[in-house]
Amino acid sequence: MSQLFYCMTMPGLETLAFSEIREHLPDAEQVKFARGIAVFKTAHSPAALLELRTVEDVFASAVHIPHMRRDPDGLRVLHSATMHTDLTPAITSWRRAHHGRQPRTWRVVSQMVGSYDFRRNDAGLSLANALKRVLPRGMRQVDDDADMEIWLWLGNNDVLIGVRLSDATMRHRSYKREHLPASLRPTVAAAMNWLARPTAQDVVLDPLCGAGTILVERGLMAPFDRLIGGDIRDEAVAMARRNARSADVGVSWRVWDAQELPLEPASVTRIITNLPFGKQLGSHQSNIDLYSALIKEFERVLTPDGLLVALTSEDRLWSTLLQKHGWRLLKKVVLVVLGQPASIFVAERADQVVETASR
């Protein structure tokens, strides 16, 4: 029997996450998207959902209120909807995701995205009061470290109440021991890899690898031929090496200047990279020179049918350079990285397309 689940994603990655969900669970049926949320139905085991790499958290949906009222009466609606819901399927999903364990403690976590005439804490209390009456008797409410977390998400119109199936390792990953200031969220790195359409023949390069998140995520996502990474800073490469070792992913690491890569022409099939941008790294002025040099080097080392996936907040600069140097933009995904809008650009050589068409 199909059950309702939802995933939380980085805002902007909802539809992409749903395509990963469909690949893992072909029966998944999309129900709704909101910013940072993908709601869907599936009859698959919840354990399969914990394998997803582009989502931050997974929930078994317990209550969905589609048109929540904004006035304080909303609190009564919340209480009553919870009182009238059978929580058994959501709790069963939690048990299936936790090898049959019985949850002994619970707590409520509330998030308010939309604007309401009541406070987030009061909504959380209203939910907790109802849960005290409907959860199995043996379960105890605690303030921290609960076995089972019940999340309340107050969106712009909808309200979702769900049992959290994932834990913090889903978004932070257990391999990621070391972080750099501009280190990418693993789910965003996974999304970039997903957009690069992984194949077992891939030779993947991240020429500005930082802590190595993109290549480690690639190694964990799908089979590959080779992974190659480098950075201009020794300490970044050392960190990337340690992260890859802890994830048990084999990567060839080098210290280099990505403007002059020690690689043969047409030797890699994918370039996936997080370019320097924002206040933490470089400046707009230095990026103008750096990006121009990089794009020429990327053209040299990438096979003619290869894919280039780059993340930057220098939207106009990167779009202009792609166009000027003969790249065709296949897709652009807009999201927020380190508090600022950024885009993932997926591009291929435009001349390769013409060649294919004339064959």
Ligand SMILES: C[S@@+](CC[C@H](N)C(=O)[O-])C[C@H]1O[C@@H](n2cnc3c(N)ncnc32)[C@H](O)[C@@H]1O
């Ligand atoms: C945005 S960070 C990459 C973050 C990385 N994706 C992660 O998750 O940690 C950009 C990286 O580019 C490196 N970098 C800057 N200029 C470079 C150059 N000319 N050659 C190679 N690496 C460079 C910086 O040292 C920095 O680690």
